[in-house]
Each structure stands twice: as C-alpha cells, then as structure tokens.
Amino acid sequence: VQLVDSGGGSVPAGASLRLSCSASGFRVTDAPVGWFRQTSGKEYEEVSCIRSADNHTFYANSVKGRFTILSYVTKNTVYLDMNSLTPEDTAVYDCVAASAAKCANSWFSFGPRYGSWGQGTQVTVSS
Numbered sequence: 001v002q003l004v005d006s007g008g009g010s011v012p013a014g015a016s017l018r019l020s021c022s023a024s025g026f027r028v029t030d031a032p033v034g035w036f037r038q039t040s041g042k043e044y045e046e047v048s049c050i051r052s053a054d055n056h057t058f059y060a061n062s063v064k065g066r067f068t069i070l071s072y073v074t075k076n077t078v079y080l081d082m083n084s085l086t087p088e089d090t091a092v093y094d095c096v097a098a099s100a101a102k103c104a105n106s107w108f109s110f111g112p113r114y115g116s117w118g119q120g121t122q123v124t125v126s127s
Helices: none
Strands: 002-006 009-012 017-024 033-038 044-051 056-059 067-072 077-082 091-098 112-117 121-126
Touching: 002 091, 002 112, 017 033, 017 091, 017 121, 033 067, 033 077, 044 067, 044 077, 044 091, 056 067, 077 091
Parallel strands: 009 121
Antiparallel strands: 002 017, 017 077, 033 044, 033 091, 044 056, 067 077, 091 112, 091 121
C-alpha cells in the first residue's frame, strides 16, 4: 500500500490550493481516506475524510465551508480543494486510509488501516 501526497506550496492568504492523494495497493472505495495536518507545534488535526463507497464526508469545523474533499475512483485518487486559505492553515498535510469504518469526528484516532500514510506535503500561507 502506498499513498503519495502532492500539491502543497507557499501562497498568500485568500489563495487556493488542491492537494492530491494518489493511492496504490488498495482501492479508495475499500476504506475511508482522509487528510490530517500537523503544525510546527507538532499538533495533529484531522481535517477531512471521505468514504468513497457512499461519498459520506467529514470536515473539521476549522475548514468547513472552505475545503472540499473529492474522490475520483477511476484515478484512485482523493483530492482536497482548499479555498480562502489563512495563515492558520499552515501545516504539513498528509493523507491516510483510515481504520475507522466511517468518516466522523475522531476518525483519525483509529489510526491507519494499512499501516502507512503519505509522505506529507507542506502548505504555507502568508498573511
């Protein structure tokens, strides 16, 4: 199982970015796939999650209305569209196939389903 993150960068506040999570070794319909982020203070925050089998999604309150998670089953890829970025969104973003059965609060706490996650992609938002 492998997940490859990409799409991060340095942008000004208010800009948009699209992160990609390309999966191999499993199908994105086999498990919920989510994004989490880690700030420089090393705190983890679960950002968003999608269960592709029924398109059920979860968003953290801090990103709700600004971020959209999408699953392209034919590409076996999950995207995170991030709009209206703020400096508080600065973090390393990473994707993971979740052990949780569904996308709900605390989905990240169940850990990775296949024992692996992506390599992370840095998002830096300047004020």
